[in-house]
Each structure stands twice: as C-alpha cells, then as structure tokens.
Amino acid sequence: MNDTPAPSREQRIWQVVSAIPPGKVVSYGQVAEMAGLGRQARFVGRALGRLPAGHNLPWFRVIRSNGQIAFPQDSEAFRRQVALLAREGIEVVNGRVSMARFRWNP
Incomplete structure (x- = not known):
C-alpha cells in the first residue's frame, strides 16, 4: 500500500510551471x-501569487492566453516580468508576448 499523499492542487501547478523551458511561455x-x-x-494565478519568498519557480513564464502580461503596465511586477522574459530572449511588445512564437507545446 502506498501511503504517499496525492499532490495538492498547488503542487501540481508548481510541477507544471517548473517544467516550462527557458524561452517559452504558457x-x-x-x-x-x-x-x-x-x-x-x-486559481493558477492565485496560487502563483502566493509563492513563498525565495522560491525559484519560473512564474514569469505564465501569461494570459492572449499573450498579455497580467500585471498593470506601470507596476514594478510588470517591469520585473518583462525583464525576466527578455533575459530568456522572449520579446514583449506593448505588454504582450507572441503566443504563436513563444508558446510551449509539450
């Protein structure tokens, strides 16, 4: 008998996000x-918003389905996400990423 508990919803989200390769978004x-x-x-958005300080999950690779960054453009979070995406070669134009070009399709 296996006594290992099933992963929580948050853990399943973290597993998916940790698998997103650099240079790709979902x-x-x-x-x-x-x-x-x-x-x-x-729920995914809320779970990522509650990540503990010091985590290394690539949360910044998760954006809206239309390619838009979810944070307001004048926010520090927006600027941070754009910088992290740019570091991986992902272009952000007017707050959007080309899903056709950068979407991860495993």
Whole structure:
C-alpha cells in the first residue's frame, strides 16, 4: 500500500510551471489544464501569487492566453516580468508576448 499523499492542487501547478523551458511561455489556462485542474486559470494565478519568498519557480513564464502580461503596465511586477522574459530572449511588445512564437507545446 502506498501511503504517499496525492499532490495538492498547488503542487501540481508548481510541477507544471517548473517544467516550462527557458524561452517559452504558457497561459494560466494551459497550466490549469496540464495540472489536471480543468478550467481553473484564476486559481493558477492565485496560487502563483502566493509563492513563498525565495522560491525559484519560473512564474514569469505564465501569461494570459492572449499573450498579455497580467500585471498593470506601470507596476514594478510588470517591469520585473518583462525583464525576466527578455533575459530568456522572449520579446514583449506593448505588454504582450507572441503566443504563436513563444508558446510551449509539450
């Protein structure tokens, strides 16, 4: 008998996000689907927003399905996400990433 508990919804999200390769992005909905959570894109956003300080999960590779960064353009979080994406060669133009070019399709 296996006494290992099933991973929580958050753990399943973290597993998916940790697998996104550098230079690629996914949508919140895509993470939810890949984590077996159906259409719980908003839950994915909330779970990523509650990550503990000091984590190394590449949260910045998760964006809206239309390629838009979810943070307001005048926010520090927006600027940080754009910088982290740019460091991986992902272009952000007017707050958007080309999903056709950069979407991860495992």
